[in-house]
Amino acid sequence: MTYQIAKDLSIRIIKEEIFILKRSTSSIHSFNKTGTMIWNLLQEKKSYSEITQLLLVKFEIAGEIIENDLSEFLFSLSENQLIIMTA
Amino acid sequence: MFLEIANQIINLSFENSNNNHAILENIAINYGASQKINSDFKIIIISKNDLDEPLKGPPNGPVRLNSNPSNTYTILTSNKFISHIFWPKKLMTISIEADCTHPDLLILENIKLLLVLLCIQKGGMSCHSSAVFKNDCAVAFVGNSGSGKSTIADLLSKTWNMIDDDFNIFLPENGAFYIHTTPFYLLKTIRGNRPKSRPIQLKYIFILKKSIVTKIAPISSQEKYILIMGNTFAFSISEYFGQIMMENCQRLCECVPVSKLFFSKSDDINLKIDLHLKENTGR
Numbered sequence: 001m002t003y004q005i006a007k008d009l010s011i012r013i014i015k016e017e018i019f020i021l022k023r024s025t026s027s028i029h030s031f032n033k034t035g036t037m038i039w040n041l042l043q044e045k046k047s048y049s050e051i052t053q054l055l056l057v058k059f060e061i062a063g064e065i066i067e068n069d070l071s072e073f074l075f076s077l078s079e080n081q082l083i084i085m086t087a
Numbered sequence: 088m089f090l091e092i093a094n095q096i097i098n099l100s101f102e103n104s105n106n107n108h109a110i111l112e113n114i115a116i117n118y119g120a121s122q123k124i125n126s127d128f129k130i131i132i133i134s135k136n137d138l139d140e141p142l143k144g145p146p147n148g149p150v151r152l153n154s155n156p157s158n159t160y161t162i163l164t165s166n167k168f169i170s171h172i173f174w175p176k177k178l179m180t181i182s183i184e185a186d187c188t189h190p191d192l193l194i195l196e197n198i199k200l201l202l203v204l205l206c207i208q209k210g211g212m213s214c215h216s217s218a219v220f221k222n223d224c225a226v227a228f229v230g231n232s233g234s235g236k237s238t239i240a241d242l243l244s245k246t247w248n249m250i251d252d253d254f255n256i257f258l259p260e261n262g263a264f265y266i267h268t269t270p271f272y273l274l275k276t277i278r279g280n281r282p283k284s285r286p287i288q289l290k291y292i293f294i295l296k297k298s299i300v301t302k303i304a305p306i307s308s309q310e311k312y313i314l315i316m317g318n319t320f321a322f323s324i325s326e327y328f329g330q331i332m333m334e335n336c337q338r339l340c341e342c343v344p345v346s347k348l349f350f351s352k353s354d355d356i357n358l359k360i361d362l363h364l365k366e367n368t369g370r
Binding site: 008009010012014015017019021023026027028029030 | 308309312313316317319325326329330332333334337
């Protein structure tokens with residue numbers, strides 16, 4: 001599975017919080033710190049397994065929980081058309 | 088500027104409709120844009136005076152749809168009327184969802200778009216909001232459709248003066264933001280009282296939410312930004328404008344205090360707003 005950041009986004013960071021404007025739908029999104037970290041990793045074109053590994057190191061939580069949360073977050077990004085997921 | 092445009096648009100809509108194109112052309116010329124219209128296309132070309140972008144010159148005569156896509160803004164409306172805004176080096180596609188089956192409405196939507204773009208370019212924001220003023224103090228109520236923007240403005244109208252009940256333009260000046268009258272409320276109230284024409288300083292923004300009890304609550308900086316950005320005039324914009332709009336919104340959020348207002352029609356909203364403003368702005 002690969003992820004591509006959608007093209008029609010404007011991004012602004014205000015006081016360490018990231019705000020993403022999806023221009024085609026005029027929707028605005030913001031994440032918590034973990035979400036922002038994952039978003040930054042996606043921007044760096046990290047793969048799903050690389051992101052999982054980095055989160056495991058950072059949070060020291062069971063891998064299964066990390067994977068579930070990450071999948072859920074990525075699904076939500078895809079649903080809001082912020083990323084394009086390809087198999 | 089905005090009131091002058093408004094007056095011309097009132098003429099546009101309510102006087103001899105045969106002159107509409109000529110009036111619109113005059114508006115465009117008077118405000119730094121040039122306009123050519125034929126039966127198929129409506130074209131607005133905005134000059135560098137207003138938009139800080141070099142103007143390569145308007146096309147003369149009929150314009151082909153794909154004549155120069157790299158510097159063409161295209162507005163597609165529901166009845167397939169097509170408008171182009173030419174903008175060198177920038178490209179965006181704008182969908183207007185309004186019912187544009189009546190040509191006058193299409194023209195109004197184009198003017199609204201023009202105002203919004205000018206507003207963003209000048210460091211301002213255009214929001215879905217109602218706004219009222221008294222004693223040089225303007226207050227805006229930002230919210231989605233059905234959140235009660237018009238209702239609250241009506242409830243306050245006994246002691247406050249209406250600026251607009253649905254759409255406002257906030258422009259920065261000397262470290263503050265001012266609400267400018269737009270043509271759209273004037274159109275609705277052509278036979279009623281007209282709002283004050285001069286810009287009035289925006290002292291407070293309330294984000295509206297209907298409730299069974301009236302309550303004013305603090306708002307986090309994140310939520311404030313999201314809710315104001317989420318209620319800006321909805322259309323697709325270029326990356327260039329997206330960035331400017333996000334910057335403008337940040338400036339607005341830093342400059343003007345914002346709270347959440349849960350409100351109920353049955354409570355005395357006038358008193359609560361007055362007390363809150365007195366405590367938080369000294370007014």
